[in-house]
């Protein structure tokens with residue numbers, strides 16, 4: 001893939017490249033106030049969603065074309081570059097007409113090759129940075145495919161945005177980071193900048209600092225972070241937005257390590273451990289959900305919670321597997337005993353409801 005820098009004139013090549021602004025443009029006042037505060041903190045690229053793909057109808061679906069004029073004013077009054085999400089050819093035409101500097105393709109759009117092709121066709125002959133979010137599902141080829149469609153239309157200023165992946169079960173994160181996927185993307189396309197979106201991964205503002213640090217430790221190039229002058233009053237994604245003040249504080253705390261630093265390998269390894277632990281949590285939560293479903297079934301059929309035969313089978317099976325995997329069977333027995341105990345506790349709770 002032939003690529004060129006996404007850095008527009010005047011932007012520093014020091015990590016991280018920061019893009020910040022509200023999830024959605026809501027009112028002219030909210031846009032201008034947020035932008036002015038961000039510009040005062042030295043942010044150079046403003047983001048705001050004009051068209052919002054909502055999971056369910058009834059949510060705020062974006063202010064539409066009217067809001068593009070506000071972004072024009074942001075550019076004029078603060079000197080910041082502006083960026084917004086495009087999902088259709090019409091969005092592309094309107095955004096280009098309004099002089100938007102950077103476009104991004106949202107996660108729901110990247111998942112749909114027809115929609116991405118429509119955007120690519122609308123962009124033919126235009127030289128503008130385009131950031132492609134990962135698709136909602138953990139499919140690296142679909143992500144790369146979307147980048148290729150836009151690249152094939154002649155666009156070279158491309159970057160990827162890692163915003164995490166949907167999952168069904170209850171979880172700490174709104175979207176699971178699955179860091180191994182952007183790491184594999186880096187391996188496959190080493191020249192493609194990767195920007196992390198800790199806002200949509202975390203879903204809560206408390207998680208943004210640690211996710212941003214993790215992204216920097218993984219050698220990501222940039223961060224796109226949702227920031228709003230009055231986060232709790234935001235019309236979309238209120239829980240994950242930060243005031244420009246808090247954003248600035250979080251950015252000031254980031255430790256940017258050089259790739260060559262000797263501790264880098266250790267960081268990578270620790271990140272891998274963190275990811276394993278997160279996956280374990282996720283799988284445990286899934287297992288407990290299934291156990292609760294079994295609890296409901298047992299209740300409806302008047303069965304006992306404890307069925308000793310099945311439990312012993314599980315223990316023996318995994319103790320044997322443990323040896324093959326280089327683990328102590330006694331350790332694995334302890335782990336499964338603890339898991340089983342919690343499953344039983346949850347089933348008893350359901351039966352007594």
Ligand code: PEP
Nearest residue numbers: 023049106107108163200
């Ligand atoms: C957004 O950036 O506000 C957005 C809708 O994100 P995503 O496409 O990652 O869900």
Ligand code: MN
Nearest residue numbers: 023226236237
């Ligand atoms: Mn959002």
